[in-house]
Amino acid sequence: MSNGGDKEGKTEEATEKKIRDAIEKGSVPFSKELSAFAALVGFVIVTSFFIVGSTIALVSSLKGFIDDPGRWPLENTADAVQLFRAINLDAAQFLLPAVIVLAIAGLASSLFQNPPQIVFDRIQPQLSRLSLSAGWRRIFGLQGWVEFLKGSFKLSALAVLAYLLARAARFDVFNSMFMAPNALPELMRTMANRLFLAVLVAIVLLVVADLVWSRFFWRRELRMTRQEIKDEQKQAEGDPIIKGRLRSLARDRARKRMIGRVPQATVVIANPTHYAIALRYVRTENRAPIVVAKGLDFIALNIRSVAEKHGIPVVEDKLLARSLYDKVEVDQVIPPEFYRAVANVILYIMSRGRPLQGIAPNR
Incomplete structure (x- = not known):
């Protein structure tokens, strides 16, 4: 591109970094x-x-x-x-x-x-x-x-x-x-x-x-082109592609840790295929059940698969599974409005003679 084109393309005001760099160089x-x-x-x-x-x-x-x-x-x-x-x-x-x-x-x-x-750069000889x-x-x-x-x-x-x-x-x-x-x-x-x-x-x-x-x-x-501003932002904040990749890796690691905690769950409440919430309730640990894992679609199926593999009861309740997924995050205790519904699920499992982790059976 010609110099004239470069000048015409520089329509954006210089950023603070560009001004600071110019001053440091003696311009x-x-x-x-x-x-x-x-x-x-x-x-x-x-x-x-x-x-x-x-x-x-x-x-x-x-x-x-x-x-x-x-x-x-x-x-x-x-x-x-x-x-x-x-x-x-x-x-x-x-x-x-x-x-x-x-x-x-x-x-x-x-x-x-x-x-x-x-500024020593200003006194150095330059062939240009x-x-x-x-x-x-x-x-x-x-x-x-x-x-x-x-x-x-x-x-x-x-x-x-x-x-x-x-x-x-x-x-x-x-x-x-x-x-x-x-x-x-x-x-x-x-x-x-x-x-x-x-x-x-x-x-x-x-x-x-x-x-x-x-x-x-x-x-x-000191005016800049829009591409120069974008490049500067990339240098200051990091390349979006690399940052997206790092976020993806972080989510994968968090997902694996979450799936790894499913065997510790007391019960899994699921929508047949779309939602799955793994709850852990041990009377000596928490005052109410805590969400140890939750997922949507493929992750939900993965949670159910791990739960069934380790003998964790899976109860299908579409409304409760959807509500818990929307309202409660992982590692959070369920709100009081869900106490009765979750208690009914636990009682239902116990009534069928299934032992639950951390809960003694009725005598």
């Missing part, structure tokens, strides 16, 4: 737009609260290198290493706040979408990822078109906002030619913050839509 819904949004928020925080202080500290440090170069001689390798170490330390102090804020923003966007987990056909479908498929539309929207929004902000700040840009050089960085920072804040506001709707779409597309990819 979770993820919005790239939320990550980009978090990165922009982090950048705005850095430029608004940290960039000024970090820039002043870096400029002050670099100014020392320029004003007093004799303090850093370069006569050997050790001097060069010491100079580069000092420069790298200043650069690290300048970049550290930005790195920390952006890392926190990235982690927050990931934790907001899914709980953290370690190098498939040209799969890559072609990924680029020109539904998801590829969605990514193209999102990129177009972001590019258009950025271009429009940049134009509007540049137009609104054209007088500030013109006046910057007459500003002191040390005032230009602050002007550039202010304009950049305005641009990024406007972009953040513009793409909020895109981020929300992408969050919804990523989860919808994820569940769409």
Whole structure:
């Protein structure tokens, strides 16, 4: 069947097991737009609260290198290493706040979408990822078109906002030619913050839509065919054929145990061919007769055959046999409404001089 047919056949929502297995394998819904949004928020925080202080500290440090170069001689390798170490330390102090804020923003966007987990299968190399056909479908498929539309929207929004902000700040840009050089960085920072804040506001709707779409597309990819659901149920509950066979074997064993108890019966009450109820009554064991075996049709004939073989009296009473079969289960004492009818059967057998197991004859 073609891939298109497979997609069309997957009309059923994924089961809880399918979703759980997908999450365990690292296949979770993820919005790239939320990550980009978090990165922009982090950048705005850095430029608004940290960039000024970090820039002043870096400029002050670099100014020392320029004003007093004799303090850093370069006569050997050790001097060069010491100079580069000092420069790298200043650069690290300048970049550290930005790195920390952006890392926190990235982690927050990931934790907001899914709980953290370690899945080694996602980082193992797979040759299937190098498939040209799969890559072609990924680029020109539904998801590829969605990514193209999102990129177009972001590019258009950025271009429009940049134009509007540049137009609104054209007088500030013109006046910057007459500003002191040390005032230009602050002007550039202010304009950049305005641009990024406007972009953040513009793409909020895109981020929300992408969050919804990523989860919808994820569940769409996890859809199953009816046959897959049936196969999963078979795996969870067992193959119905095997389960039926096991039930049949269990019934056979229970039937054999029941037939094996017929020789312990006191009397068998039967419909001529359809029903047979084997009762055991021993005064020292139970307060009333107990059903040790019962059966219908073939089993009823088997019960009668075993009873006759072991000399157990068989009394034919159609109404009583049918009623006992419907109302009393094996190993249960007969209800009080059957006491008189069963007592009459026992008295009938004893009146004919047949001894009954557990019942002393009348003297």
